[in-house]
Amino acid sequence: MQCFGFIKTMMILFNFLIFDGQGTERRDAQRPQSRESASSNPYSFNKHVLPKTLGGKLCGVALLAVGIWVSVDGPSFLKIFGPLSSSAMQFVNVGYFLIAAGAILFALGFLGCYGAHSENKCALMMFFLILLLIFIAEVAAAVVALVYTTMAEHFLTLLVVPAIKQDYGSQKDFTQVWNSTMAGLGCCGFNNYTDFEGSPYFLKNHTFPPYCCSNSGNGTATEACTEERAKDNIVQGCFSQLLYDLRANAVTVGGVAAGIGALELAAMIVSMYLYCNLK
Numbered sequence: 001m002q003c004f005g006f007i008k009t010m011m012i013l014f015n016f017l018i019f020d021g022q023g024t025e026r027r028d029a030q031r032p033q034s035r036e037s038a039s040s041n042p043y044s045f046n047k048h049v050l051p052k053t054l055g056g057k058l059c060g061v062a063l064l065a066v067g068i069w070v071s072v073d074g075p076s077f078l079k080i081f082g083p084l085s086s087s088a089m090q091f092v093n094v095g096y097f098l099i100a101a102g103a104i105l106f107a108l109g110f111l112g113c114y115g116a117h118s119e120n121k122c123a124l125m126m127f128f129l130i131l132l133l134i135f136i137a138e139v140a141a142a143v144v145a146l147v148y149t150t151m152a153e154h155f156l157t158l159l160v161v162p163a164i165k166q167d168y169g170s171q172k173d174f175t176q177v178w179n180s181t182m183a184g185l186g187c188c189g190f191n192n193y194t195d196f197e198g199s200p201y202f203l204k205n206h207t208f209p210p211y212c213c214s215n216s217g218n219g220t221a222t223e224a225c226t227e228e229r230a231k232d233n234i235v236q237g238c239f240s241q242l243l244y245d246l247r248a249n250a251v252t253v254g255g256v257a258a259g260i261g262a263l264e265l266a267a268m269i270v271s272m273y274l275y276c277n278l279k
Contacts, residue, residue, distance in 0.1 A: 104130065115271070119278050128271045135264045142257070153239055160190045168209075169201025179209070185245065187238035188212035193230040195237075211235065 108130055115123030145152070167174045182188060189195030193212040196202050201209065205224075213225035213233050223229065236244070246253055 104134070112267070112271070116274055119274075121275055121278050124271050124275045124278075128268050128275070131264055131268050131271070135261065135268070138261070138264075149243070156239065157190060161195050164189060164195045165198050166200075168196060168199040169204060175201070179211070181238055182209065182211040185238050185241045186211075186235070187241040188230075188235040189237055190239055191237040193225075193227075193235070 108127060111123045111127040111130070114120060115127055163174070164178070168178060169175055188209065188211050193208045196208050196212070208225040208227070208230050210225050212235050213223070213229045214235070
C-alpha cells in the first residue's frame, strides 16, 4: 500500500512539474481522504505536498503561447527566415504545430495529475494511450530521419539555397542568422560557397562571405574571399558539418534520446501500474 501511494505521488509530481505544473489543491480540499488511506499511507497526496506555484503549466502553456504568437503575428516572429518561412509554411504551419504540441502536453499533464490524484482509471488509460502514440511517433521519426537523410538534404536544398541567393546580404536578420550559424559550426553556406553566387552580398562585394575562406570558420579571413580562395580553402557546407557534429556526438545525442524514451516508458509503466491496482 505504501508503494502504491509513493508511486501515485510521484506520478502527480512528475506531471505537475514537467507537463502541467498546475496545482490540484482545490480538488484535494474538496475530496476527503478515506480513513484507510490516511492512516496506512504516509505518502498519500494532500494539499501540503504540492503548494501553489507561479510557474504553472510550464511546457504546455509555453508552447501554446508561442504557437498563438506565431499564428497571430507570424511575420515578426519568423522574419529571420525570410522567404524560407513562406516556403516552409506550405508544408508545416509552425503556429498550429506549436499550438497542437502545447495542447497535447497540457492534456497529458491534466490527465496524469487528475488520473493519479482522483484514481480515475479512464484518465490513466487515456494518459497511457496518448503517451504510447507519442512514443511510437518518435521512434518512427527517428527511423525515417536515419533512412531518408539524403532525401531530407535534397528537400532542404530546394528550400534553403534559393533563400540564400535571394536574401543573404539584403535582409539583415536573415544575414545575421546565417553568419551566426557559419561562425558557430565553422561552415560555409548550405552546401558550399557556390550557394552565395548571385546573392545580394556577392553582387555588391563581388566576393563570398569570409567564412568561406577561413579554415577556422570564424570569419576572420584577412583577404577578400574570392572564388579562387574559396576553392582553395574548401570549407564544408553547414548541413554536412551539422551531420558530422551529430555523428561525432552520437553518444550524447543517443543518450538524450534514450533518456527521453526511458522517461516516457517509465511514465507508461507507472500509469499502467496505477490502473491495474485501482479497484
